[in-house]
Amino acid sequence: MKANSLVILDFETTGLSPDVGDRAIEIGAVRLVNGEVTERFQELMNPGQRVSGFIEDYTGISNDMLEDADSCEVVMDRFADFIADDNLIAHNASFDKRFLDAELNRIGRNYPGEFSCSLLLSRRIFQNSYNHKLGELVRFCNIESDGDFHRALYDSEMTAKVWMAMLESMGERYEIYDISFDLIKKLTKTPKNKVNKLLSSYNLSSEKP
């Protein structure tokens, strides 16, 4: 696993759950290495079923656009190669993890990395945000945006920017500049009212640059 290399991903899908037959229709992702985007991945995929009018409106992805796209199996095989052995991040990761696992399971592929969730982290680091939807966090962080949400690459790019803003905020507030994936995992399992104590104690026990 490469040091400080993360894949931040986002799925557009036919619905909310692969358990009831929903499939992926688009995957977008960026690779962050030491805080910089070094690679991007975006592909539509044909789910083998028509998508609802709601999803066409919600994502802007039409049935016509999916007609000539490669199948989920073909696209997800390429995406598994892209992920390699990096750790993974998504906004509300439990959603994207379910689809990633379901689609990769169909083609007998897997990934060795671990997931972390920008939604769970934002609830702890940006406790003053009005809510923790991706769009609201982008506004909260004063991140430049053209508002084209609900497309996979765009949302993964925005999630990456919010992610970096959270790390910067932790650095500024607690003087923690070497934030490991393990610390993030621990943070996202810490009750909100104990985050300050955890980060303060971590700061005292860690070496500063």
Place this chain on the structure above:
DNA sequence: TGCCAGGCCCTCTTTAGGGCCTT
């Protein structure tokens, strides 16, 4: 045909219910 999830998190909690997030 009709219907559709699930993990997190708070609280008027833990023998539960409902809002938040994701499409």
